[in-house]
Amino acid sequence: MVNVWSVFDIQLAVYALALVVIGLLMAFTNSSDAPLAAGSLLTRAFMWLAIGLVIFTISAAVDYRWSRTFSWLLYLVNLGLLVLTIAIGSGLGGVSRWVNILGLQFQFSEVAKVLMAVVLATWIANHQARITSLWTIAGAALLAGPPLALILIQPDLGTSLVIGAILFGSLFISGASLRWMGAGILMILAFIPIAWTEILKPYQKERLIAFLNPSADPKDSGYQLLQSQIAVSSGGAFGRGLTNGTTGQDYLPVSSTDFVFSRVGEELGFLGGVVVLILFTLLIWRVLVIGWRSRDPFGLAFAGGMAGLLLFQMLVNVGMVLGVMPITGIPLPFITHGGASLISLALGLGILESIAMRQGRPGG
Numbered sequence: 323m324v325n326v327w328s329v330f331d332i333q334l335a336v337y338a339l340a341l342v343v344i345g346l347l348m349a350f351t352n353s354s355d356a357p358l359a360a361g362s363l364l365t366r367a368f369m370w371l372a373i374g375l376v377i378f379t380i381s382a383a384v385d386y387r388w389s390r391t392f393s394w395l396l397y398l399v400n401l402g403l404l405v406l407t408i409a410i411g412s413g414l415g416g417v418s419r420w421v422n423i424l425g426l427q428f429q430f431s432e433v434a435k436v437l438m439a440v441v442l443a444t445w446i447a448n449h450q451a452r453i454t455s456l457w458t459i460a461g462a463a464l465l466a467g468p469p470l471a472l473i474l475i476q477p478d479l480g481t482s483l484v485i486g487a488i489l490f491g492s493l494f495i496s497g498a499s500l501r502w503m504g505a506g507i508l509m510i511l512a513f514i515p516i517a518w519t520e521i522l523k524p525y526q527k528e529r530l531i532a533f534l535n536p537s538a539d540p541k542d543s544g545y546q547l548l549q550s551q552i553a554v555s556s557g558g559a560f561g562r563g564l565t566n567g568t569t570g571q572d573y574l575p576v577s578s579t580d581f582v583f584s585r586v587g588e589e590l591g592f593l594g595g596v597v598v599l600i601l602f603t604l605l606i607w608r609v610l611v612i613g614w615r616s617r618d619p620f621g622l623a624f625a626g627g628m629a630g631l632l633l634f635q636m637l638v639n640v641g642m643v644l645g646v647m648p649i650t651g652i653p654l655p656f657i658t659h660g661g662a663s664l665i666s667l668a669l670g671l672g673i674l675e676s677i678a679m680r681q682g683r684p685g686g
Contacts, residue, residue, distance in 0.1 A: 326679035330382075331612060334678070337605040338671055341656035342371060342664075344598060348582050349659055351564045351589055363659055370661035374668035381672025385680060389673060390620050393444035397465070400437040403430040404472035411476065419476050431473050431481045432662035436670040438469055438485055439627035442492045447620035454499040462489060463506065477523060480638075480652035484631055486510075491630020492623045495613060529649040533642065546581060550643050554587035554595075561591030580651050582658050583643040595640075598657070602636045612678045621677040628670050631655075 349367035359365070389396065407430050411421050420427040442462055449458040466489045473482045493503060518527065536544030536551075553567065562568075567588040587595050606629050613625025632655055639654040641647025653663050 329679050331608065331675055331678040334605070334608045334612065334671060334674060337601055337608060338656060338667070341598070341601050341605065344586070344594075344601075345582075345657040345659070345664075346371070347564060347590075348585055348657060351567065351585060352659070366661070367659060370664050373661070374664045377665055378668040378672040378675075381669050382675035382679070384676060386621070386624075386673050386676035387618075387680075389440050390444045390447065393441050396437050397441045400434050400441070400469055401472065404434060404469060407431065408472065408475055419478055429660070429662040431476065431478055432660070432666045433669070434469050434473065435481070435484055435488060435631055436628075436666045436673075438466060439488050439492065439624055439631065439670065440673070441465055442489060442627055443620045443623035446492055446496050446498075446623040447618065450496070450619040453493075453497050454502075456499070456502045459493060459498050459502050459506065462493060474521065478651070479522070480650040483638075483650065484634055484652065487630040487634035488627040489630075491633075492627040495610070495626030495629070496619065496623045529651075531648070533645050533648050536645065547642075547645055547649060550581050550584040551645055553584040554644065557588040557591040557594075559592050561587070561589045561594055564589050580639070580649075580653065580658070581643055583640055583654055586657070587643070599636075599640070602632065602655075606632050606636075609674060612674050612681070616677050616681045618677070618681070621681060624677065625674060628674060631670070 346364070346367055349363040353359075353363040407419065407421055411419055419431065420429050422428075442465060445462050445465055446453065446458070449455070449461070452458050466485055470482045470485045473485065490503070494500075522530075532544045532547055536547040556562070557567075567585055583595070583598070586598060590597075609625050609629045609632065613622045613629070616622050616625065635652050635655050638647050638650060638652045639658070642649045642652075653660055655663065655667055
């Protein structure tokens, strides 16, 4: 029997780990007063990293075809976790996004992303012979609908958009009809006026339009964006150095989460930001390479979903920090502080490693 670990995709792991290291640096600079104190951002980041490494190793070791076999069970578990979040979740301002587990806050909508990538990849693989059919595309969209709606109810607009990106990435890379996918996108665009008036909360509307003219309300809806732009521009070419940032540290309330890239720009400079973007480009390319090399349509579709997730979150997060995209609260993968995000990414990358190590190998 061939040792599958001998074909472990080192590049995928190295690019992801490099981004995690940058995330740890940001956790350090956001807890510089007492970085090793119990409960600090840095100590919690190391704890989540340890858990993530275990999950990554297990998911890589287990044959990915088991996830395909139990995809419907995963789908039901996914829906159950999202319903549980709405029922007992907590958050500020009536938001229900986090569930408290053993004193730690966990966001199940983050895990929902990867679980949906598995479910959608299974559906597409089972209907690969009719991938250009309208019904195959519509079926995938119907599967994504309930989780997306439950996430919107929390409400979490950003994560619901990521589910859409996963759906698009899975279908696109698998060869779905661009005509029918384009028609679906047009239907979604036609739905925007209804969503704007009937679904979105007032604060969500303010955040979405603040990027058009943040100076119109510099002390409220435009405050974070203005401070973010000041932080990025003050970093110059090489940055002020770790823990030396002032704008991000003192005036940007969410510099460890949604606007962490502002701290990257201020403390690591333009060069640091470019390094982050290059690492994301290399990682996404490696994800796609694993998909293209896979002889299993599930592997191709899953890689497309993960690539869609990473690309969309990176573009939207960096874009909103720079003021060229609406503020939607989408985290920057591996770098934004958050245990659920890191664990879900570890699970997804572990499945990709399992695909890479077993690609086209009959009998495993």
